[in-house]
Amino acid sequence: MVLVRSAPYQHPVLRRRKALERALNARDPRFDGLFFVGIITTRIYCRPVCPARVSYTDHRRFFNSAAAAERAGYRPCLRCRPELAPGRALIDAVPRLADAAAHRIAAGALNGRGVGALANELGVSERHLRRALERELGVSPVELAQTHRLLLAKRLLADTTLSVTHVAYASGFQSLRRFNAAFREQYRMPPSALRARAATNDGVGIVRANPPRREDATGGTSGLVRLTLSYRPPLAWDSLVRHLGTFAAPGAEVVEGTRYGRTVRVEGRTGLVFADDAAGRRGGARKTQLEIDVSPSLVPVLMPLLVRLRQLFDLDAEPAVIDADLSRGGLGALVRQRPGLRLPGALDGFDAVLATVLSPSRARTSSPDRTLARVVNALGEPIDAGHPALSRLMPTWERVLDAKARGLMTLGVAERTARGLIAIAQLLSAGTLRLEPGSDVAATRRALLEIPGVSDRVATLILMRALHWPDAFPETDKRLQAAADVPTAGALVARAERWQPWRAYAAQHLWAAIAS
Helix, strand or coil, X not given: CCCCCCCXXXXXCCCCHHHHHHHHHHCCHHHECCEEEEECCCCEEEXXXXXXXXXCHHHEEXXXXXXXXHHCCCEECCCCCHHHCCCCCHHHHHHHHHHHHXXXXXXXXXXXXXXXXXXXXXXXXXXXXXXXXXXXXXXXXXXXXXXXXXXXXXXXXXHCCCCHHHHHHHCCCCCHHHHHHHHHHHHCCCHHHHHHHHHCCCCCCCCCCCCCCCECCCCCECCCEEEEEECCCCCCHXXXXXXXXXXXXXXXXXXXXXXXXEEEEECCEXXXXXXXXXXXXXXXXXXXXXXXXXXXXXXXXXXXXXXXXXXXXXXXCCHHHHXXXXXXXXXXXXXXXXXXXXXXXXXXXXXXXXXXXCCCCCCCCCCHHHHHHHHHHHHCCEEEEEECCEEECCXXXXXXXXXXXXXXXXXXXCHHHHHHHHXXXXXXXXXXXXXXXXXXXXXXXXXXXXXXXXXXXXXXXXXXXXXXCCCXXXXXXXXXXXXXXXXXXXXXXXXXXXXXXXXXXXXXXXXXXXXX
């Protein structure tokens, strides 16, 4: 047999074979669709998230598309089904549509809305959206939404003391009658039966709502609702909170010891969210979960809120894989100091823009924190949340756009920076820029770099937080160069080749080292 040889794989983001090897070994879904791997011995090609046993390194070939793999004589894997990868080519349009729709449905896109509204947002017909989900996932949009609602309801019944009525509406159901019927049909028991069963566990593993202690966002006096978010250990929570505190927006974010809190607006609902690590604080078995306290006013939008919080704290990362790769790349000493260091994300893409552009390390004024505080105080909507340090919502791009560059300049923002912020807000308004995980990294980077006032460093930091891209690496950052003990950006790029595809995590380790 004569093997067909193609040109070496060159992806615009992941360029080195070793980086592709590490991305493949991690099975991180953030790389799904960026490349495919062919196994020489079996002549089968797979996605990087394939659950099959990892092949030998010298038996692999990398391709930038499914078409390239098939042209080289490989056939698709029947387990990971490469045709389902979220690709960028026209041939991948249906799988990509299904993936985007599934993510939005998981965040509550069909709660109180019809499939037609979601289809319109995605730019397709309702019939085409239904057909895409049926083909790729084997379920209808309504069935997928129903599953997510019931799973959240089951969790709330077991883990909180919310009433059944509150659980129904918090899970996205529009009526208590429909909730009871769906729950009985799916789980063959009424919701109250599950609540009674949970109560017999003597509190083990049950997290109840906190006792009343402060005013909520609606002005009433009631306790925050406590939930948990699990993660894969280890988690360097102290370092994560310290980093978030460095870029915190005064008035909208606060760090109290190891507890992070902020104001939140989700789908028109406002309130507070606090997060702390539960590991080892109750004795007994070590808990690998965060304790999340939310205002009762946010209970109706828990589905999208919990998705965003997982992105903010990078709770879906595989720290064991990332730490091992970085240790082999020469960062073993730093990894041992902070095992499980995470990549901070953002609740909203424009939050990441403001935190990056107006961060202390970038601002040219003598009081950078006060500049950010003035912007938040002037453009962020007030909120009476009952916490002295949390009085404003983060400014939205709409309010920044209304303020215009001149309004930002009166708040102490440099003219070039102000015009850059307005340009980003205009792109978001037009829908030509999307700052959220899953967006095209290369296209987003190009769009940001075309904006006057947005440097390569700023664009990369926005990709790191807003798109949560694990290989984003601001090599022009002087603090990174100093931490790596290299004289130039070029020297830092050369050294960082060993850290791909986890260079964003490597940057977090280097920043943490010089901050300690």
